[in-house]
Amino acid sequence: MLQQGLERYLQVFTRLHLGLQGLDDCLTEQVEFRDPFNHVQGRAAVQRVLQHFIEHVSEPRFVIQHCAWSGSLCFVRWDFSGVVKGLGDWCFPGVSELHFDEQGRVLRHLDHWDAGTHFYSRLPLLGWLNRTLVARLTAVPHPPYKADE
Template sequence: MTTLSNQTVCAAYASVFSQLSLDTIESFRPLVSSDIRFKDPFNDHRGFEKMANVLQDMFKHTQTPSFSVFEQDVCGDHAWLRWRFTANIPVVGAFESEGISRLAFNAEGKVCEHIDYWDSAPLYMQIPLLGRVLKAIRKRMASDH
């Protein structure tokens, strides 16, 4: 079995991520380990099937979700993807956020870990009632300087 370089796998992974749809989720399978850890602010799961379920769930609960990867960097056995996410979310409406995903590669050159780092507070701030409470807290904590 030929092991692809981490650079090649990262580029392919970023391409799938940027073209993500219900029909392309399966395209991650040859790039990831079967026991991949997928973590974001709402989930922490192991296994490709659970990762796929999280992504499928995103398509069920949002309209026109998309990721645009605009920066990637491979550093040995891990990589960083910088991306912008946009979607229409019920109750919230149009939503946009920038984030970073850290990918780790196993000895076979497959992605064995995908951890997302992004600030979910702006999402919560747009939820009626909860958003008002969070905005009031934020205002009280802000410096007057």
């Protein structure tokens, strides 16, 4: 039941460019969703967050790399790519922590990815500030992340 719930849910994300069909059936009524920009609770709130995402990111694409289970918790490693209005091409890796109920519906969806490196550093003023702070705090300089690595 849990594996089927995961497959249905991931299908929504791998087809975001087509809309949110099937999302409500994958979520509990009081689902919690958190990523670096949002923290909401409830199906309608999650739907609004994802609809906003679809409206502002064209050609969204999630490629699932790996899934690991521990009881009713699944960690999903993914790579995202898309085009953001005003920023251009955008790609980064991340992990979703998905908690499921007994019917295979998502109770909690917590996204973990580096917004400082993969978003804020690309903004004109914030990017400069972010890069300056990172340079001062980093013991060993490292090259910026590239999606194809």
